[in-house]
Amino acid sequence: MGEFEELILLIVAIMNGKAYGIGIIEELENRTDRSAAIGAVQTVLKRMEDKGWVKSQFGEATKERGGKRKRYYSITAKGKKIMAENREKRNSLWEAIPKPGLTYGSV
Amino acid sequence: MDQFEKQLPGWAMTLVRIIVHPEFQEEIEGDLLEKYHRDVQKYGLKIARRRLYTELFSIAKPNLIFNINRNTMKPGNWVLLLLLPILVAVASVAPFLPGSSNKFSHGISQFAQTTGYIGWPFVPFGLVWLIIEMRNKKGQQLNRWTNGYYPSWLVLIPVFLFLPLQIIRALLNGRTFDLWPLAIILSVVAFFIYRIQKLKKKTHYKFNPAPLYIVLIPVIALLTSRFAVEKAAAFTREKAIVNTVPLIAAIEKYKTENGEYPQNLESLQGKYIQEIPKPTIMGMRAYQYEKRNSSFQLTFERLWHWNATEVVVYNTLGQKGIKGNYGNYPTNHTNWWYYMAD
Numbered sequence: 159m160g161e162f163e164e165l166i167l168l169i170v171a172i173m174n175g176k177a178y179g180i181g182i183i184e185e186l187e188n189r190t191d192r193s194a195a196i197g198a199v200q201t202v203l204k205r206m207e208d209k210g211w212v213k214s215q216f217g218e219a220t221k222e223r224g225g226k227r228k229r230y231y232s233i234t235a236k237g238k239k240i241m242a243e244n245r246e247k248r249n250s251l252w253e254a255i256p257k258p259g260l261t262y263g264s265v
Numbered sequence: 266m267d268q269f270e271k272q273l274p275g276w277a278m279t280l281v282r283i284i285v286h287p288e289f290q291e292e293i294e295g296d297l298l299e300k301y302h303r304d305v306q307k308y309g310l311k312i313a314r315r316r317l318y319t320e321l322f323s324i325a326k327p328n329l330i331f332n333i334n335r336n337t338m339k340p341g342n343w344v345l346l347l348l349l350p351i352l353v354a355v356a357s358v359a360p361f362l363p364g365s366s367n368k369f370s371h372g373i374s375q376f377a378q379t380t381g382y383i384g385w386p387f388v389p390f391g392l393v394w395l396i397i398e399m400r401n402k403k404g405q406q407l408n409r410w411t412n413g414y415y416p417s418w419l420v421l422i423p424v425f426l427f428l429p430l431q432i433i434r435a436l437l438n439g440r441t442f443d444l445w446p447l448a449i450i451l452s453v454v455a456f457f458i459y460r461i462q463k464l465k466k467k468t469h470y471k472f473n474p475a476p477l478y479i480v481l482i483p484v485i486a487l488l489t490s491r492f493a494v495e496k497a498a499a500f501t502r503e504k505a506i507v508n509t510v511p512l513i514a515a516i517e518k519y520k521t522e523n524g525e526y527p528q529n530l531e532s533l534q535g536k537y538i539q540e541i542p543k544p545t546i547m548g549m550r551a552y553q554y555e556k557r558n559s560s561f562q563l564t565f566e567r568l569w570h571w572n573a574t575e576v577v578v579y580n581t582l583g584q585k586g587i588k589g590n591y592g593n594y595p596t597n598h599t600n601w602w603y604y605m606a607d
Contacts, residue, residue: 179296180303196296197323200289204328219295222302224278226295 159244165190166202167241170212171233178217178228179203203231211237273301274314277321285324286332288402293324331399342474349478350485353377357489360548360567361497370547371568378494381486383453384479386427390420390457391479401470412467421457428454502577505544505565506598509552512542513579516554516561526561530554557582577603 159167169185170177177185182203183194206212217228233241278294285293297320304313338346356377359370397413409415428450460475512530515537519527527533530541530552543551548567555562563579579601592605 179292180299183300195323196293196300196320197326197329200293200296200324201326201328204289204332216291220299222299223295224298226291226298228295229292 159240162194162198163202163206164241164244165192166199167206167211167233167237170203170206170231171238171241175230175232177231181228182231206237207231209236210234211240273298274317277317280321281324284330286330287400288332289329293329297321297324338472338474346474346477346481350481353381353482353485354489354493357381357486358493358497360546361494361501362547363545364547366544366550367547374548375568377486378490380453381483381490383428383450384483385487387421387453387457388480388483390417391476393417393420394476395480398473398476405470407468407470409465412464414461414464414467417461417464421461425454498575501546501549502575502596502603505546505549506577506579506596506601508542508544509563509579511538512552513563516563526556527554528556574606575603576606577601 165186166182169182169189172189173181173185179196179199182199183196186192186194186199203212203214207214211234212231213234214229214231217230219225219227278297281294281297282290297317300320301313301317304316307313308316356373359374359377362370364370393416394413397411397416401407401411405411432450512533515533516526519533519537534541541552544565546567549565550567551565553564553566555564557580560581564576566574566576568574577596581600594603595601596603
């Protein structure tokens with residue numbers, strides 16, 4: 159899983175069924191100070207949907223969207239499992255960093 | 266129409282409808298409009314437009330245009346897509362690979378090269394079919410335009426007319442054909458007619474990788490033919506020429522001792538050379554020797570595609586014409602020339 163893919167999956171999970179293209183971009187900006195293009199986010203969403211990590215369904219249309227419906231994404235059980243595995247890997251990497259205090263004491 | 270809609274560049278949305286896959290159009294168009302709307306309020310019209318143009322660039326991605334994903338093709342299709350071009354490329358260069366002389370290498374090489382050449386006029390058909398395949402939605406109801414039936418005929422009718430005309434023209438110009446290239450042409454045409462008739466019955470969208478092969482195989486065959494075949498031919502020609510050095514030395518030694526060149530190569534065996542060397546390239550025939558009055562000629566030949574034969578000649582009297590040749594070229598070795606002949 160790429161870093162950007164992981165971020166988008168996390169945002170989809172945080173938004174709990176209310177994640178759609180522009181909403182995800184705004185949430186990403188608010189939480190990480192990182193901007194993203196619509197094309198980049200959509201590409202990742204399609205790829206994750208294809209892998210079965212997220213599922214989607216059409217929602218309501220609004221005037222500011224020119225009458226076009228939003229497509230809401232939500233995380234699947236498979237997506238949650240992937241996220242948990244990823245978190246475990248990161249945790250084990252953090253734990254593998256030598257702790258200076260202990261190293262000093264053991265000398 | 267409100268102020269916002271008046272300010273929106275209409276061509277931008279038309280562009281989105283053209284390039285984005287129909288399955289994603291509504292969602293992406295909505296996202297673009299929503300972002301543009303917010304940007305106008307936040308930054309003003311000028312900056313909002315600039316940001317919209319940047320977003321337009323960001324959606325020009327293969328999986329948003331063609332909906333390419335790993336479900337598009339089955340694993341077997343991917344394997345075939347990888348194997349077929351390799352097979353075509355290897356078959357094309359088969360006569361230039363190391364090994365004992367055999368006709369089979371010519372056969373498969375000519376088959377691969379001919380299939381490539383004949384397949385070339387079908388590439389536009391493959392492209393049209395491929396675009397239709399990739400732009401259709403999953404499970405979409407298809408008619409004879411969207412299932413590719415009518416577009417295929419539109420593209421192929423000129424090809425079906427062009428091929429026989431080319432053959433008739435070649436025959437009128439005195440060119441002769443073996444039966445097998447004609448058999449390949451007929452097989453290819455029959456295959457395409459069969460495929461188009463299958464399209465006619467297709468009512469629901471399901472990705473078909475056939476157009477990918479139709480586009481890819483001629484391209485690979487042409488690239489191999491243009492680059493690899495020419496280079497492999499030059500390399501193996503050099504190798505076969507260098508291989509004759511002890512043979513020519515033995516012939517010259519025979520002449521020094523006997524006052525004349527030998528009648529045949531077998532006269533050299535034993536005293537002058539242990540064994541008559543052979544070209545160690547699959548597509549080359551054995552060295553041919555011919556005694557001339559005050560000189561001798563050593564030749565070897567191989568078939569290229571169709572009826573073109575390459576004859577490589579060693580002659581101490583310099584360049585000599587070969588019957589039926591349409592081009593003669595020097596090599597890097599003194600007294601060696603090669604000819605292309607019908």
